[in-house]
Amino acid sequence: MAFGKLATFAQQVVSRRQLPVATALLIAAGVQILWAGPAHAHSGHGEPVVNAAAFDGLVADDALCGPGGFRIEGVGLCTHGPDNAPHGRDITQPVAPALATAAQALAQRMVCDGDGASGKRVQVLYARPEGRPDRYAEFADSIRIWAADADAIFAASAHETGGHRRVRFVTTPAPEGGCTIDVLNVALPEDAANSFQLTVMAMRALGYTSPDRKYLIFMDANLFCGIASVTNDNRPGPINRSNHVTGYARVDSGCWDGISVAHELTHTFGGIQHTAPNATGGWHCVDGRDVMCYSDAPYYPTLQSVCTDLRSMALLDCNNDDYFHTNPPAGSYLATHWNVADSVFLIADEEAQAALPYLTLTTEAGHVYYFTDDEVAFTIQMPTKTSASAAAEAAMLVQHIELVMDDKVVSTLTDGQFTATWQAEAAGSYTFTARAYDQRGASVLLAPLTIEVIANQAAPLDGKAFGAQFVAMLPLVMR
Numbered sequence: 373m374a375f376g377k378l379a380t381f382a383q384q385v386v387s388r389r390q391l392p393v394a395t396a397l398l399i400a401a402g403v404q405i406l407w408a409g410p411a412h413a414h415s416g417h418g419e420p421v422v423n424a425a426a427f428d429g430l431v432a433d434d435a436l437c438g439p440g441g442f443r444i445e446g447v448g449l450c451t452h453g454p455d456n457a458p459h460g461r462d463i464t465q466p467v468a469p470a471l472a473t474a475a476q477a478l479a480q481r482m483v484c485d486g487d488g489a490s491g492k493r494v495q496v497l498y499a500r501p502e503g504r505p506d507r508y509a510e511f512a513d514s515i516r517i518w519a520a521d522a523d524a525i526f527a528a529s530a531h532e533t534g535g536h537r538r539v540r541f542v543t544t545p546a547p548e549g550g551c552t553i554d555v556l557n558v559a560l561p562e563d564a565a566n567s568f569q570l571t572v573m574a575m576r577a578l579g580y581t582s583p584d585r586k587y588l589i590f591m592d593a594n595l596f597c598g599i600a601s602v603t604n605d606n607r608p609g610p611i612n613r614s615n616h617v618t619g620y621a622r623v624d625s626g627c628w629d630g631i632s633v634a635h636e637l638t639h640t641f642g643g644i645q646h647t648a649p650n651a652t653g654g655w656h657c658v659d660g661r662d663v664m665c666y667s668d669a670p671y672y673p674t675l676q677s678v679c680t681d682l683r684s685m686a687l688l689d690c691n692n693d694d695y696f697h698t699n700p701p702a703g704s705y706l707a708t709h710w711n712v713a714d715s716v717f718l719i720a721d722e723e724a725q726a727a728l729p730y731l732t733l734t735t736e737a738g739h740v741y742y743f744t745d746d747e748v749a750f751t752i753q754m755p756t757k758t759s760a761s762a763a764a765e766a767a768m769l770v771q772h773i774e775l776v777m778d779d780k781v782v783s784t785l786t787d788g789q790f791t792a793t794w795q796a797e798a799a800g801s802y803t804f805t806a807r808a809y810d811q812r813g814a815s816v817l818l819a820p821l822t823i824e825v826i827a828n829q830a831a832p833l834d835g836k837a838f839g840a841q842f843v844a845m846l847p848l849v850m851r
């Protein structure tokens with residue numbers, strides 16, 4: 373829940389065909405926003421929860437819920453209480469719908485896993501208190517995009533440790549093929565948004581009680597930023613209670629974005645246990661700017677600057693030592709305690725996926741606007757999170773990479789540097805992607821990169837030639 377502005381903005385500028393790697397662009401865009409827009413140059417949490425009613429029906433219960441945990445009265449589940457809003461975020465200001473484009477429609481297409489309904493899954497719902505206008509039609513696609521953004525955060529975070537994870541949503545077949553996230557439209561009693569307890573009670577009264585579901589509720593209300601049920605159980609493996617209890621994650625309309633959704637889902641998946649090395653004791657972390665870290669009740673610990681790079685703000689688990697690692701080292705905390713990457717609500721699908729680190733297709737100059745006759749130099753960015761040697765190691769895992777335009781391979785990159793050039797000729801919009809192969813021949817598709825080629829004579833000095841979208845991208849490309 374670092375800065376929710378990020379996801380919404382990125383959706384305006386990122387053309388996406390595949391989700392996991394899209395987060396790189398999303399993060400890249402976020403970085404630019406932070407530097408370019410002083411109005412949003414804030415990060416982390418800290419805005420106090422102003423509405424005391426947010427705690428109604430929550431009872432401190434150390435025995436059931438661990439220190440600092442609350443029992444949701446009448447339900448028997450635990451929660452860590454309302455999450456603080458990020459700095460600079462006003463929870464009373466509902467967000468606008470995510471911009472709908474053809475690319476985003478594609479982005480809503482998810483992994484089809486089984487029949488889309490059986491087994492352990494996240495069920496997404498739009499919920500409103502009775503009497504409030506029904507905005508389902510206006511927001512259903514946006515909700516799919518925000519849920520998909522959260523999924524991309526899990527996928528990108530798994531790539532950080534060389535693995536693959538996707539959120540297993542309840543899905544329905546998409547008309548154009550693939551699957552789309554199922555979003556239910558639920559009217560709750562008039563008071564159901566007035567506290568988390570009332571929300572959960574109302575959901576249960578309507579039959580949303582399955583231990584095979586984590587209910588991800590986009591609540592059309594403004595009581596707080598988000599809140600979720602948690603499970604006080606640090607045991608590793610399938611027996612962990614977070615795999616077996618009904619979960620409820622609620623995100624209110626001032627915080628509808630991918631990072632907030634990933635934050636609350638992570639709580640329902642069992643993060644962050646109090647015994648984790650960098651736990652706050654309030655279900656968050658102190659070691660960085662990741663999706664879960666902030667100084668919280670009851671101890672308000674001082675945050676440490678372990679992960680300071682901005683991209684960490686849209687990834688899980690700074691250094692992958694507290695709650696998320698797809699392959700934790702033997703004897704480490706996550707090998708011996710609960711690891712959210714092991715949640716049965718995630719699709720692991722390791723066999724079908726290439727064992728590759730997180731790769732990003734970009735241009736060497738970092739630009740996406742070129743003139744006709746320019747030579748465009750592409751490069752594949754390796755992970756540089758830890759060190760240059762880590763990047764070199766990552767490169768060694770890649771057997772080769774195909775640069776693809778319009779479903780045709782335009783270049784095969786095998787030189788260890790993974791660079792290629794392309795001659796811009798006619799003006800227009802060109803979407804490239806890349807497929808990276810590991811040593812076994814398994815592959816991953818990287819997020820697409822769209823290059824705009826502008827006729828040499830027609831430089832759009834005021835940006836009007838490309839309309840609002842060009843203007844919106846200016847901070848991203850005019851570095």
Ligand SMILES: [Zn+2]
Pocket residue numbers: 452455635639655656
């Ligand atoms: Zn939280």
